[in-house]
Amino acid sequence: MAAAHSGGDRQQQQGHGNGTGTGHGNGHGQGEATLPLQVLAINDLHGALEPPTGSNGQVVQDNADGTTSTIEAGGVAYLASALREAREGERRSVTVAAGDLVGASPLLSGLFHDEPTIEALNGLGMDVAGVGNHEFDEGYRELQRLQDGGCHPVDGCYVAGREFAGSDFPYLAANVVDENTGEPILAPYSVQNVNGVKVGFIGVTLEGTANIVTQEGIQGLAFLDEVETINRYTAELERQGVHSIIALIHEGGYPVDPAYNNDCGEGGSGLSGPIVDIAEHTDARVDALITGHTHQPYVCAIPDPEGHDRLVTSAASNGRLFTELTMEYSPRTHDIVRTSVAGTNRVVDREREPAADLQQLIGYWNELAAPVAGAPIGWISADIPRSGGDSPESPLGDLIADAQLAHARELDESADLALMNPGGVRADLVYAASGEEGDGVVTYGEGFTVQPFSNTVNLLDLTGEQLLSALREQVSGANESSPKILQPSAGLTYTLDLSRSGADRIVADSVRIDGEPLDPAATYRVAVNSFLAGGGDGFASLAEGTNPVVGNDDMAALAAYLTAQSSAGSPLAPPAADRITVLR
Structure with a gap:
């Protein structure tokens, strides 16, 4: 059911190694031919397959005349259509997420241990996702099953002859490690080859995850500092010759203005919260930070440790928004041109035509859930x-x-x-x-x-x-x-x-x-x-x-x-x- 990507063939490389080191900074690429790259991002979907109701299914918009308006938004079939429309005409596009795609889900997904959401994410073309705290709601073994596939260890398969296949995309958990070995429980990063452009994605959840999930499911795990972890794997990617690096961070901030198109202010002054400190200390060789957890919308420029502006983004929650990042890649330096990076939060309104294949998938699971749900x-x-x-x-x-x-x-x-x-x-x-x-x-x-x-x-x-x-x-x-x-x-x-x-x-x-x-x-x-x-x-x-x-x-x-x-x-x-x- 996976959607076709306009970005052409893509190869993936998952990282498992260790090490530290240094590499060159951002390439600038002035006066040279560059290649355009599009990154589409979501976060905190929380299994919201059907259009969410109440405030969970609305976004606030700032209007030019100083007023605000409310837009009904969300629903994974509409999200799939919006992402597919955004990819049209793009030769190099990659779709990513910053955690909490599952967990705290409505019954349509939660009743089936979020298998419907993973299948929906496959359908809308997810390429790589970082973990969030809610990915651990049922324990890390269940998270691994969602990635690898197989029937639920207690409930089994829900339909005879139909075994859950798992995700078509890798989950990344760079700062979630086995206490005994110190090794990540899942791949720490993924290198995506997007039609000749190699981009490394590092995924981390908030260090405080252990304080906000049930302890039984995370016994034997340690959650490491976000900045130290990202910087460690940035150095590793640089040594491998991967200089275009984006962090997927399940930690966030709070904008002064709750509107999805808010003005973040000079130097990100309109944003507060843990992500600001993280952004200010994350290795300057990381080209953008895609974040989540706080369910807030923002696209902010926050100075990196070298004083250069770097985008920090979040697309609210429940599939109401997605972030479109556009940038130029330098074939000479194999790096993203930092000054070219631009970002916009796009509304997943319900005026568009919903994706028929996702509607069919939702209908399938709704039929199984109906006796309980209704x-x-x-x-x-x-x-x-x-x-x-x-x-x-x-x-x-x-x-x-x-x-x-x-x-x-x-x-x-x-x-x-x-x-x-x-x-x-x-x-x-x-x-x-x-x-x-x-x-x-x-x-x-x-x-x-x-x-x-x-x-x-x-x-x-x-x-x-x-x-x-x-x-x-x-x-x-x-x-x-x-x-x-x-x-x-x-x-x-x-x-x-x-x-x-x-x-x-x-x-x-x-x-x-x-x-x-x-x-x-x-x-x-x-x-x-x-x-x-x-x-x-x-x-x-x-x-x-x-x-x-x-x-x-x-x-x-x-x-x-x-x-x-x-x-x-x-x-x-x-x-x-x-x-x-x-x-x-």
Whole structure:
């Protein structure tokens, strides 16, 4: 099902070696004949095969008159058409990705362990992809299966006689190594021969991946520094005579302007976040940085260590955008002419004709998923968003926390409260009808899109002091610069004072459990998902919980809660999201 490339024949070379060294810098190529090269890039697709709904399926556009407009975007059949249109007339084109192509996926892909997404990526012509943290959601052995093929070790093949073939493209994991050998678990780089132009791609995920994935799947792995790893393999590629080098980095930044066509400012001044420091220290011989993770759109010029501007790009998420990079290659220096590199984020709007072969693939998997996906699990009276707007607390986050508390009390009626990590809430619950369902109906497929991780609901004992520490960890330590506010169940209230700094932003004497002040010496029964129970997202205090009980998976808890709390005649209203008082 792979799409034809206008770039002609392409050969691939995957790197596995080690070593350090130096090589020449960027070629300039003035006054010489050069060869044009196109690089098309996506990131953070998250198995969004069908057009995503709500804010997940929209991009904001800055207009010339100072206004903004919203465009419906995304859907892999539209993405395939957009990429194919972009390649038309290009003799040298390569398509790449910067991680999180799978994981946290809607049911259509997640139900089948993301095999549908890999087949879709093959169909739209993916050439090489770096890994992200979500590629490790089911463990690195499962990631290797997605690349190599074969039936799932537990669920087997989904149709008799149809074995999953794996990806047509290599996954790169330069900074993910076996703790014992120090060797990468997958190829660290791939050299693409694009109709006579050799380009080396190095793929890394964020060094902090181990803090945001379930520990069971990454035992025995180490995640190394992004800059040191890229620089190491840049030197190796240079020694091999590969001087055109692009890094695929699953770490990102935050633009001041959320519009996809934002002005990044002089020297990338309109961009903040971890990628800025990475860009400023990555070897100057790397010609461009294609990034992800933060789900933001940007094309920014940030000075490299030698003071020369270098493009750093990201195409938001869910296939709503792709980045088109154009550049010139010098046959004399075998390098990309840095001053020729230009980039633009392109909208995957739904006005174009969707690719028929991808629609057929989606239809195939939809038919297999339909008996599960279409089953109603509840009714809602309005959209229940995962964003709280100006507040870090959201209606959907509170709903999920309430559902987990209800499940916890079925296991142990003494359960006091539940906490839900905001990153585990992946989509809005949308009221409007989709397909043949009635308005307000929530299907299992929609619920799965909200909570696709298959975490369990875990009960544990925390002292009041430990619970306060966990609340403080939302805004301190690893989370100080980018707070992760846990979504609280009914019964937990407190004040968050954003005028303060660090852990002091949690007003300690404001914390109440069922209206009573938090007692540091008391023991509270707390429900969290298995990811948080392992200390995920920097919540080390939650990992100190004792007397653990493991319940059902979180999606089952949500489905049971919606079914119990709503009906067609009495739909569930969005929670008020008023459990955290925010001071500014």
